[in-house]
Amino acid sequence: MKMSKAEQKQQTMQKLIEVAREMFSKQGYADAAMEDIVKQAGVTRGALYHHFGSKEGLFQAVLASVQKEIGDRVEAEAAKSEDPWQQLILGCLAFVSSAVEHHNKRILLIDGPSVIGWETWRRMDEENSMRHLREQLLTMQEQGYLRPVSIDALTHLLSGAMNEAVLWISETPDHEKSLKEISTAITLLLEGFRAK
Amino acid sequence: MKMSKAEQKQQTMQKLIEVAREMFSKQGYADAAMEDIVKQAGVTRGALYHHFGSKEGLFQAVLASVQKEIGDRVEAEAAKSEDPWQQLILGCLAFVSSAVEHHNKRILLIDGPSVIGWETWRRMDEENSMRHLREQLLTMQEQGYLRPVSIDALTHLLSGAMNEAVLWISETPDHEKSLKEISTAITLLLEGFRAK
DNA sequence: TTAACATACATACAGAATGTATGTAAAGTG
């Protein structure tokens, strides 16, 4: 079983990301020691620093993988309808529910902005998981579904609202109930922007 | 000029909080070294650990002071109207604009949840700066101003939206312009919850 | 008023964690 350098690299990085993702989400970034990560991944500090350069670099890789997973689910869910308004609502709810299910909220929403800085975090968020939201809103405004309003402002308001919703739901004892409450509230919230 | 223990304590703590607030907001929590903080405050590590117990303890004290400042401004602003609906809008805008002005967003919104944990951060936020939002919404619902909706859910949605708005505005080149856009958007957003 | 005590620090040190410099074996390349 000979391995090419490329395969080896891919495999080592993947393993490190997996292990790090687990530890970052359970202990938080600050309390996860590189020493433990490499030990559990079966390599040494050398491998980690060779591929990721720093602890922050590793975190960024982990964050990207989490964002991508959620982004894919949102996209798939939104595509289930033809009506733009319905697509928007479906996408929002898909984001909230899939982010809640995923036990990586800490990486995605809590440590993310703090560790890599808000600007970088925002850029990554937009590229991976929030891209469609902005596009969807832009399209809807062009087609006259929305009242006149700054799309950038609206995008951030919605994004912030949903992120906080995810964290809140995760803290409540009855996820299903609070998810329903959030769904209702988001639907009403969006109603405010519907062109009359 | 003899100083009582109580005075001395008060003075040292205040000075440490001031210095720490400066460094936390400029360099971020992780990159602010206790050594530098105590040096700049003119005391030693002993004093810091005596009063605050840990770096996290110091941060929590700093966060509380920032939250209190903003909370006071929000309260004052909201009290300028008699109409509940107007009060709500005034309070929201006061929060956003005063948090934007304040150059401690990093402490308040970015490092806060990460350093002391989201649950603790939320509790502090509710006690200091977001308390009135929830109360205001509750009152308004009782008086029939709002559609039937979970107040908890709504509170978190609004809070999250505004926090994100603050960060976004801070990043834009023209604060005044983006603040206006956010104001419009928030007003529309709230409109969705108005009882018909 | 003075002995006993508590408080507010200072100092030195221990422990842990990140990052870096250097070495090495294997794969890739001309």
Place this chain on the structure above:
DNA sequence: CACTTTACATACATTCTGTATGTATGTTAA
């Protein structure tokens, strides 16, 4: 087949938090 690059391992330097201990000064009660 020489030689270069890559993917690591290992040892070490640095830095930072937290703790243990010492001390001077203010406070309190007999």
